[in-house]
Amino acid sequence: MEGYIIREGNRPWWQRLIAALLYTVTFVLLLLFFTNFQFTLDTKMLKGSFGLLEISIFTFFNALAFSVVRDFVFDIENGRFKILYCVGPIELGSWRKLPEIEYVSVFKQLLADGNYVYETNLWYQGNRHMEIYENLDKAMAFEMGREIAKILNVSLLDATVPNNYVWVDVDFQK
Known part of the structure; x- marks a missing residue:
């Protein structure tokens, strides 16, 4: 595996x-x-x-x-x-079929206190997504997005600036 x-x-x-x-x-x-x-x-x-x-x-x-x-x-x-x-050593979760991932995105999310957090999401079936990571540091969120995009062999979208989305070049060689 x-x-x-x-x-x-x-x-x-x-x-x-x-x-x-x-x-x-x-x-x-x-x-x-x-x-x-x-x-x-x-x-x-x-x-x-x-x-x-x-x-x-x-x-x-x-x-x-x-x-x-x-x-x-x-x-x-x-x-x-x-x-x-x-919770400590107790783990709960079951295997599910991995959907066909279309791309990975990183975007800036406004928090209730006025600060921002950067989220890394997997997008599939048009507008459905899974939030897999979040960090206050933009560079860390992009590094996670880049690694996941390489693993899944999909594109990475920079959606940190509203209405100005940019596709980021990802090196697909491991």
Whole structure:
């Protein structure tokens, strides 16, 4: 299998810290729920017990939001790819057929805070795309786009300037 992996990398330390705290709160709340739960007809007591369960579910999903890392794995030889969602050593993802990629693009995306991020996308079936990489550094986004274009033997489009798209020359020799 000739495979390529695009890793999102590790989360920043502060996100891992928040995730660890939220996982700890989830564990403590679940422990309290299961140790204090009693089968009763008293609705006030049941509401209190299930309130702990509700909060633990909420904290668990917030912990996931701060800890999940997304990786792409491409198996060019067999024409398939998978998106892996990783939390520590746990990985979830399934193989899918790799669509016929038309080109790779790099474009500048405005963020809510007024800054920009550069995204690298794979385009297929006309206007459908997969975002596979993003970086604050334009050069890094282009390097990723250039490498992916070489691997897939497709063109690279510079779409960083609105309404002024330029096809970039990619050396297809490995």
